Amino acid sequence: MAEHIFVGTSAGYGFVVTYQNVFKPMLFDKLKDAGSEPMNLILIIPLIGGIMLLFKLSRKNNWVARYPLSFMVGVGSGMGITNVIKSDVISQVHAIIFKNPMWISGDIWTSLFNILYVVAVLTSLLYFFFSAEHKGAIGKTARIGIWFLMISFGAAFGFTVMARISLLISRVQFLLEDFLGISL
Amino acid sequence: MKRTIPLIITFLSALVMIIIYFINPAHVQKFENGVFEWIRIIGAFALFLGLFNLLISHFIKVRRNGMNAVYSIALIVAFFAIVISGIFFDSENPDGTFQFMFNNIYRPLSSTMFSLLAFYVASAAFRAFRAKTKEASFLLVAAFIVMLGRVPIGTMIWGKIPVISNWIMAYPAAAAQSAIMIGAALGAISVSLKIMLGIERTYLGGEE
């Protein structure tokens, strides 16, 4: 029961917040000002787009929703392509090559570790390379890659266990302190 | 018509966003922010979709099911109570009852389910996590070191444990994740390209 009331309340809350935060300031208030600022009238377009989106609920005419949907998906993927290339590919490769160079004179340990980093990246990438059979040299190198992957999954495993325990701890803290009033 | 025009819209809007990326923001700032405002407005309507689905499914439950209808009625009443009070009466502050319920019902409820997972971790640790292969042994050893290295007791057992654990995170683990990140990014970019070029169109849904 409490859960249902909560779901209802938070859905309602989401509605109110979106109203106050998007519809009112970005749409209704600006359309009201359209007398002094005629450019605001252009906002009728997204308004219509939004209404078209609601046709998704209709079985017969749900194609109407495709128009605004395709706009949103298009903007999303266009925006994603460039930014992901920059952050997840170029910046990563740049850091591997230049920020942590494989040879720093005088600092043999960091150099070794950076070499290890490059080797780990290359072998792990090779493990996910599907255009060649994992035989011979490629197979052996990819096997080294899987070891590095396993170490990273081990770290993730440790972290996830930690997360689950932390949640339990917070529950126990709550029970002991707030419920039973025991000072910790 | 029902498919071609949406595909053209997708292509053009994606292309414009890509071109804009390479143009000095001083020139296109107004245009760009306009687009983002549109997206936020249309996106807000998407919220209605979710709400309608939720409400309709519970209306149906009320009509069909005598026993559990009470729950659905409670949900619907709670929804409208908040919306009406939030928009028409108390538009200054939608919190009030909401904040109270949030702190006293929702916060405890949602933490409890996940905290039970700690027990599962323990029982799975005993019964399922086996060093069956060399790979799994690597995983478990790395996990031990990180689990000890992240908490104070690790230092007490052996001062070097946190050092090793930090090293694992900074070198082999980060490197392997970096490879995964590059692979995933290439995958994501290829999906975006396919969407843009109309090769991938599952998002449109439905038939012609």
Add this chain to the structure above:
Amino acid sequence: MKKIFSIVAMILLLGVSAFAEAEKSTKLLETSRFPVLIGLILFAFVIIYYIQKAKSGQHIFIRRIAGLNAIDDALGRATEMGKPVLYVPGIGGISELQTLASISILGHIAKKTASYETDLYVPLRDPMVYSTATEVVRESYLGAGRPDAFRENMVEFLTSDQFGYVAGVDGYMVRENPAANFYLGSFWAESLILAETGNSVGSIQIAGTANPSQLPFFIASCDYTLIGEELYAAGAYLSTDPKSKGSLKGQDMGKLAVMIVIIVFALLNVVRNATGMESLSNMLNWLDKFFAMKG
């Protein structure tokens, strides 16, 4: 169609640049971001090239993922033991790539269970995935020449509640004691609960997901795990759609390019740091700055 696209693209490019040209006060282009443009054009070219190649019917080589052999072995074991097979396609929606890959693997598995006359059970959490999965399983049984063996209740929608769903699947495992459990798709916190229950009833377990936080649990508690992109590759390998093979190949070439760039420039950088050669140093410094993209 393509012509329309390219003409509109040209007009737009001109339009946007003309629009931008109107204010000459600051520079027009973000030249510092050009590396992204280079990367984008090259990668787009490779992807489109391989998709076209695949579409035109040319053979695209993708190695057989080791995990697929493990899947077939597990199915064989289930048949020997005369016990059912459980297939969980994750809890993600139909638009998730992992779910799509999983569905194409499900098609393969259903074909085998049909011809081996082994019982199959597929519980679902998402109504959309449910209707797709039903179709795929039905078609597989038809394709294997055993439409009579297909029963509607092989594929079942349980509930959309995350933990409610897990409880349902757990209940099935304890009651029916399946010989082989497959968990392929997008998983979250339930991965651990499923894998542990499956382990306690002694099933062979094969898992695969691209969610990094859940992978460790599967690796440590299942007999075989498809890691990350392997899931997509297995899906593409079994898929009848040439586009997925083509784009996988294109991504592979992207990876290859990244590897080559890292090897060449990391080594050049070592040579520079060791010898201090001036021309090399100048070139690398320029590249460093160019790709750092700090406007």
Add this chain to the structure above:
Amino acid sequence: MLEFLKKIDRRVIYLCIALSVIIPMLVGVEFPVPTSPMTDQVYEAFNNLEPGSTVIISADYDAGSQAEIQPMTLAILKYCFENNIKVIVLGLWPLGANLVENALYNDKVKISPDRAKALIAEGKKVFVISKDTASCEMTIEERDGKFVYVDEREEGKDGEECLAFSPEDSYYVKGVINAIDREVKPGIDYLNTGYKAGQVVVITQMLEDVVGALETDISGEPIKDMEIVKGLKTINDIDLIFSLSSGTPGAKEWVVYANGKKNVPVACGVTAVSATEFLPYLNSGQLSGMLAGLAGAAEFETATGYDQGKATEGMSPQSFAHLVIILFIVVGNIIFLLEKKKS
């Protein structure tokens, strides 16, 4: 022996885990928490800020992950306000900004006895959790030069005055705002703009026009004339972005869109589950630091010298539970190996 171990009931295992968490808490084992390089980086990022700088805190989490994230929120707010750093909050998740609001005004913030005395002198309400009386929410007052609290709940002790500051009690105030010396003024030192619908688009819109993208505060008031946003135009006028992140959208989007496009420093606090995914960003400098899970929060508390923090308190049960789980894995594997030998 082997058979016995193999057949251990899962309830026994559950009990072990519960005890490994509860006993250290009740006994009050305390461990000093050493910091790790990731956390040091976060501390440095905050420590390098001049007084008067502006920080954006993006609350991209909800109640399901508050156990790990909320202690970070408390510690960061406390640090910022103590060091005169202006804080602008927004939430990319619907309930995140509410949780930050709670941290500021409602949540329990534990303090040391000395601090409690100082705060009472300032006229602030200080509460006590007492070992003797098994109830909470009792306010401490100063009567005739003595610090006392009145226990009204326990039967038989109705209205009895108890002497405060016995060493076993612990003390707290409600909300970070009451735990610090300074007076924090909304609209000048602090601004909570609430939930911003639109996911990534909110971030991209903020890049060139922060105020325009945020538009209103948590109660729907326009923010454009508030003092805290004076002179604030693009995201480059922000000195640090800190994303409290438990999923998408969250820290990843801030790195990709805000750091990637405008080079603004971004740091984050994440749930431990997602921590490994962010390691490459730390390595490449795209992230200026990361707090990972409850341990990260505890380390940040140590770094900022706040040793009554909730996360620090959690570190001893966390340690013992980890030990117990490692023990289970080891025992389980010994059984596995012995059985393999047998067959």
